[in-house]
Amino acid sequence: MSSAAEQETVDEGVRGASPRAPSAAGTQGRRPAVRAAPAWPGTPTPLGARYRVGPDGVAGTNFALWAGGAEAVELCLFDGLGPSAAETRVPLTELTHEIWHGFVPGAGPGTRYGYRVHGRWDPWTGARWNPAKLLLDPYARAVDGDYADLGLPPEVYGHVRDWPQQHVADTVRDDRDSAPFVPKGVVVHDDADGDEWMDDRRPKTPWADSVIYEVHVRGFTRLHPGIPEELRGTYAGLAHPAAIEHLVGLGVTAVELLPVHQFAHEDHLLRRGLVNYWGYNSIGYFAPHGAYAASGTAGQQVGEFKRMVRALHAAGIEVILDVVYNHTAEAGELGPMLSLRGIDNRGYYRLQADARRYADYTGCGNTLHVVQPHVLRLITDSLRYWVTEMGVDGFRFDLAAALARSMHDVDMLSPFLAVIAQDPVLRRVKLIAEPWDVGNGGYQVGAFPPLWTEWNDRYRDAVRDFWRGTLPDVRDLGYRLSGSSDLYAWGGRRPYASINFVTAHDGFTLRDLVSYEHKHNEANGEGNRDGTNDNRSWNCGAEGETDDPEINALRRRQMRNLLTTLLLSTGVPMLVAGDEMGRTQGGSNNAYCQDNEVSWVDWSLPEQETGRGLLELTRRLLALRHTHPVLRRRAFFSGRPQAPDGLRDLAWFTPQGTEMSEGDWYAPSATLALYLSGRDIPGRDARGAQVTDDSFLTILHAAAEPVDFHLPGPPWAQAYELVVDTSREEQAQAPGTVHEGGAVVRVPARCVLLLRVRT
Numbered sequence: 001m002s003s004a005a006e007q008e009t010v011d012e013g014v015r016g017a018s019p020r021a022p023s024a025a026g027t028q029g030r031r032p033a034v035r036a037a038p039a040w041p042g043t044p045t046p047l048g049a050r051y052r053v054g055p056d057g058v059a060g061t062n063f064a065l066w067a068g069g070a071e072a073v074e075l076c077l078f079d080g081l082g083p084s085a086a087e088t089r090v091p092l093t094e095l096t097h098e099i100w101h102g103f104v105p106g107a108g109p110g111t112r113y114g115y116r117v118h119g120r121w122d123p124w125t126g127a128r129w130n131p132a133k134l135l136l137d138p139y140a141r142a143v144d145g146d147y148a149d150l151g152l153p154p155e156v157y158g159h160v161r162d163w164p165q166q167h168v169a170d171t172v173r174d175d176r177d178s179a180p181f182v183p184k185g186v187v188v189h190d191d192a193d194g195d196e197w198m199d200d201r202r203p204k205t206p207w208a209d210s211v212i213y214e215v216h217v218r219g220f221t222r223l224h225p226g227i228p229e230e231l232r233g234t235y236a237g238l239a240h241p242a243a244i245e246h247l248v249g250l251g252v253t254a255v256e257l258l259p260v261h262q263f264a265h266e267d268h269l270l271r272r273g274l275v276n277y278w279g280y281n282s283i284g285y286f287a288p289h290g291a292y293a294a295s296g297t298a299g300q301q302v303g304e305f306k307r308m309v310r311a312l313h314a315a316g317i318e319v320i321l322d323v324v325y326n327h328t329a330e331a332g333e334l335g336p337m338l339s340l341r342g343i344d345n346r347g348y349y350r351l352q353a354d355a356r357r358y359a360d361y362t363g364c365g366n367t368l369h370v371v372q373p374h375v376l377r378l379i380t381d382s383l384r385y386w387v388t389e390m391g392v393d394g395f396r397f398d399l400a401a402a403l404a405r406s407m408h409d410v411d412m413l414s415p416f417l418a419v420i421a422q423d424p425v426l427r428r429v430k431l432i433a434e435p436w437d438v439g440n441g442g443y444q445v446g447a448f449p450p451l452w453t454e455w456n457d458r459y460r461d462a463v464r465d466f467w468r469g470t471l472p473d474v475r476d477l478g479y480r481l482s483g484s485s486d487l488y489a490w491g492g493r494r495p496y497a498s499i500n501f502v503t504a505h506d507g508f509t510l511r512d513l514v515s516y517e518h519k520h521n522e523a524n525g526e527g528n529r530d531g532t533n534d535n536r537s538w539n540c541g542a543e544g545e546t547d548d549p550e551i552n553a554l555r556r557r558q559m560r561n562l563l564t565t566l567l568l569s570t571g572v573p574m575l576v577a578g579d580e581m582g583r584t585q586g587g588s589n590n591a592y593c594q595d596n597e598v599s600w601v602d603w604s605l606p607e608q609e610t611g612r613g614l615l616e617l618t619r620r621l622l623a624l625r626h627t628h629p630v631l632r633r634r635a636f637f638s639g640r641p642q643a644p645d646g647l648r649d650l651a652w653f654t655p656q657g658t659e660m661s662e663g664d665w666y667a668p669s670a671t672l673a674l675y676l677s678g679r680d681i682p683g684r685d686a687r688g689a690q691v692t693d694d695s696f697l698t699i700l701h702a703a704a705e706p707v708d709f710h711l712p713g714p715p716w717a718q719a720y721e722l723v724v725d726t727s728r729e730e731q732a733q734a735p736g737t738v739h740e741g742g743a744v745v746r747v748p749a750r751c752v753l754l755l756r757v758r759t
Contacts, residue, residue, distance in 0.1 A: 033087040039063070039075065039102025041094045047381065048139025048286070049113065049187045054103050061108065061187050063092065064101040065115055065137065066374050068347045069127070072118040073100040076134060076179070077111060081145050083180040089116070098374075110298050112144055112184035113137070117343050123159075123171045123333070126346040126355035130158045134179040136283060136339040138378055140262075141385075142299045143287045145183030147264040147329075148275050156181050158337035170333040171356070182338065183262075183290075188299045190389075201313040202393060205253045207430070207453065207496040207572060208634045211622060212320065213252040214505060215577040216278070217260060217292045222600040234294040235304045239311035247317055250580060250615075251622030254318035254430075256396055258505060260305070261321075262287040264329035264338060272525045274593040278505060280398060281329040281364075283338055285382040288390075302390075309391040318393035320430055321386060325368060325379045326402035326437065332358050332365030348375055361402045361439035370403050370416045379403075379416070384425045394430025396455075401444045402437040410441055412449055420451070427451055432499055446487030453572065456484055456498045461536060463502055463565050464513070466672075467558060467702050467750075468538035474672050475665045481674060482650060483570035485636045495633055498571035502562050503579055507589045510579035511610070513537045514558040516544060520587030523594060531590030544587060553729075556582075556610055557750055560617055560726040561702075564752045567621040568698055570633055580618040581605035613729050620731055621724070624754075630678040630693040647715055649680035653697075657710030657742070670703035671747070675716060678757075695757035696723075701747045711755075713742030720755035727751040 042062040075090040092100040119129030155176040163169035218233040226242030262284030265276045293301035330341045340348040350359035350367045358366045386392045404414045435444040435454045459480040465471040483495030517539045519531045540554045578601040605611030637650035652660040653673040678693030722736030727748035
């Protein structure tokens, strides 16, 4: 129960009384708003701003906004950006099923707009309507203006930020106009041919054949010398032949783009001269982030994004978007009022029993209330739009467990997952879950239903621990290398349900993983408190960069070991842009706000000793993976004999050349070898023929000393040909050394050997 003083403050806020005079900065140089006649009735669907030919052949734009519980809605049209932009307010008087709508004749592509939504101000019950704040249309297809340029001044907040009683500041309404300080939605001309020009060009790579490359649009292209300066950091830059040449030459099949939905920057970052570089702070689920467009932000970003997708498709590369539907940039009750909070706070966000507060399963202040039909519609409409009209091939869902929550608990029968499963568009695209959130019961690795793949952090942890010598036994590693059947062999799921990764955008790069044991995030200005402390890294003997040639040689070897393990494992491998060349972030494991050389890909690395050899190895391993179906299986191994000679499709061996016993799995070991039979691959090719391949023996040895390994003889193999040896700085292109079956080979310290079976 609130105190009398608190209640007095609340009453003042509910009455809408402004506790201070409007700021001069909010009105200086502005032309007064003009109130126009109400729009024509228009239609309640589709939501958003859609340019079309209306009644009597008149061209204009239909505007439709869901605003449940609102008392009135004004459409605001602007003749530009900034404080001097003239504003025309058009009342939307038509209301159909809580959708306010109207048709504005003559409003065409390029029109800038926003909304003012009227209603009660009563934060104690979750009502936070404030018509002084200009709100971004959740369905806006383009956004003109960037929060990094405009900032987040006090006028952008629905409450008085500097109210003397800070514990109730969010309950006191701020009546200053936010319009000069926020980006505007832009009416975009729909592409009449939709995705027809894309469909024939979609690569449609099967999951089992996929190799994902996680990439930041800006960071990947910002320093590329082969891309014209004016295109660097943009969608057009990623579509440039120089960028695509690297992707094709590497052998990846899909780019997974860090968030490209329009996003905002947090106030605390802007005040420190930083920005939200990663972009996990969405505010516009239909709009390509304008700052990544070389051609302009008055709608041109839409066409530029489409041209990027088309160029990547033409090169055989799919486009997967990392999407953030679990929360928005409006944060908690002390965050800015940019869109959904002012449209219907109680409808869009999960609130606590104390409706003034937000239920936060994301660690970002708020959580979208996905069980609400209109919120679910917003998300699925957005997803379908990116597939059918923007041409993308799939999505990676940030904190997907938050989307799978019903009222409180994670529920694999939740409305969100049920809708995705039956949607004729969305069930056909690639779906990747980050299968956790920060709430109770949020860790759901292995629990998502068929159709979904998952980021497998258990793979990451097991591989890191093995190569740094801290894995207590090899049971977990065995599962991870062979497709994680313990997690995914249920409900018809396949090995490619496991997205295998050693590094991701969040954490150390591959080079830093073997160069630092502790995070170094001082540049973020948070006292090095941000970022995880659980890095499972090893610096090989010195913290950070060193001139010691032995340490540097060991680091290069460890990078080759980690990379080789990843690309030879069953499942779908994910690489992080720059890891194939040894990119460093200087020990930062949380470079989310570093839009500079810390995060950008250094394209001089291939000319350096570390980058040259690593890039060569990556290309070679991906070429092997592409050539050999035994390395990208579509079904789990049985581990049982598949032929009269008793050979298994998967067998595990000790250094003594004997198959591993049950006890061997529970004993500490620095050496693990697996035999993959190429003649026992389940499934048939497109013409119905049995798929067969070479057989391979992979030996992983993580100890600091070499080991003598007895190669399994007949019937496993008559001989073995060495294909990959990570102890070498340079990988030989000619056929490797041949060893007789049953022979003893010396496996170098900290090394992976890949041997092809010869019969």
